[in-house]
Amino acid sequence: MRLIRKLALAGALGLASPLAGLITAPALAQTDAGEWAPETFMLDNGMEVLVLPDHRAPVVTHMVWYRVGAADEEPGKSGIAHLFEHLMFKATDDIPAGEFSKIVARNGGQDNAFTSYDYTAYFQRVAKDRLETMMRMEADRMTDLLLTDDEVLPERDVVKEERRQRIENNPGAILSEMMMAELFKGHPYAIPVIGFMDEVAALDRQDALDFYQQWYGPENAVLVVAGDITAAELKPLAEEIYGSIAPKGNLATRATPEVPELEETLELTHSDPKVRQEAWSRYWQIPSYSMANVGLEPHALDLAAQILGGGRTSRLYQALVEDQKIAVNAYAASSTSLRSGGAFAIGVSPARGVELDTLDDAATDVLNTFLEEGPTEDELERAKSNLVASAIFQRDSQMAMAQVYGSARARGDSLESVAAWPDEIESVTADQVRETLAKYIAGKNYITTKLLREEG
Structure with a gap:
């Protein structure tokens, strides 16, 4: 699901801005x-x-x-x-x-x-x-x-x-x-x-x-x-x-171009007097569920995002908001629902008086520690449980279920891939989470964004 x-x-x-992972309770x-x-x-x-x-x-x-x-x-x-x-x-x-x-x-x-x-x-x-x-x-x-x-x-x-x-x-x-x-x-x-x-x-x-x-x-x-x-x-x-409608027979052919690899690391800044809360974020390219030959990589990336920044018990939130008190919010997210590619993001909003460069250093330290050590078994199980709980709530909604299956078929994903998901998410190991995240983040180019309040 x-x-x-x-x-x-x-x-x-x-x-x-939908972020989708195909997950349900095993x-x-x-x-x-x-x-x-x-x-x-x-x-x-x-x-x-x-x-x-x-x-x-x-x-x-x-x-x-x-x-x-x-x-x-x-x-x-x-x-x-x-x-x-x-x-x-x-x-x-x-x-x-x-x-x-x-x-x-x-x-x-x-x-x-x-x-x-x-x-x-x-x-x-x-x-x-x-x-x-x-x-x-x-x-x-x-x-x-x-x-x-x-x-x-x-x-x-x-x-x-x-x-x-x-x-x-x-x-x-x-x-x-x-x-x-x-x-x-x-x-x-x-x-x-x-x-x-x-x-x-x-x-x-x-x-x-x-x-x-x-x-x-x-x-x-x-x-x-x-x-x-x-x-x-x-x-x-x-x-x-619907069956009485004649097929057009001359519809356009859908292309599926590959996403070009990011050629350089960039920093993008935007300043505006309307900004109420400054923010720092970083983005990497990752694969999506719809891509061929990606195995369990999207699954592992969804779990990594949950562990790093999926709530108040996540590593980023605990380190930057609770412990260091330099941020008012911190998150990580994986966008894995597009046909041709995806994005992995981490982001932080500073506490009053904290510079965005300070958040950059602190968030990078948390990320690097995770890349070296990977998640604990408790973190992994908690991440799975959190995702499962969200999926269970989805199962209670006609609209959500119609979206689950409709979007899958509209992207070209098989119904079999939907059905196989529970066992696949359950099978992801801590080593797979660490290794997959390292594959797409460690040493790779990325985009950093800074949203700043412009004075005046």
């Missing part, structure tokens, strides 16, 4: 994990369907995932994936502009959508007897979206304003964007999901039409329904509603 977490420095890996794997095992089938047009039965309440979560995200955009068209997510709520042949979410609400439901580097997803949570309505609405906008200048251009302005508010007026987000541009230099992950302002401003109706034609077809989509339903119940509906 993928456990969705977030970087402490919000925005560093896109609009939502004991549950032998007992009730089957309760969440998806039932699957394929429609004749190539649309994949996953059903996650959960009969605790007469409610369902309905999601459609498209295997396209910001990393699939053409050069010079940054932000089109995110803009198109907005446009999917505009008019179709049957639904007037702005009415989609209102119809969901009138049916007692909630809906939203999100764009990442590797996928775009749309969802509704409704009573079971309203599922068919949601499916028909979602199928309608898959095929009959009306894209006119009157729809596209005003929504483009909405996205521009969103970028101003979320990025350009947010010093931490500006620095995160600077960091991503260097950490993933030469790769689409270097480009923000929301896009660059000048490129977003140049997007037009034809760009939207092209994107729709290239990526939005049933053969590039995954339907996930979690809740009070079985595959036997859903299949006739799915075949009637």
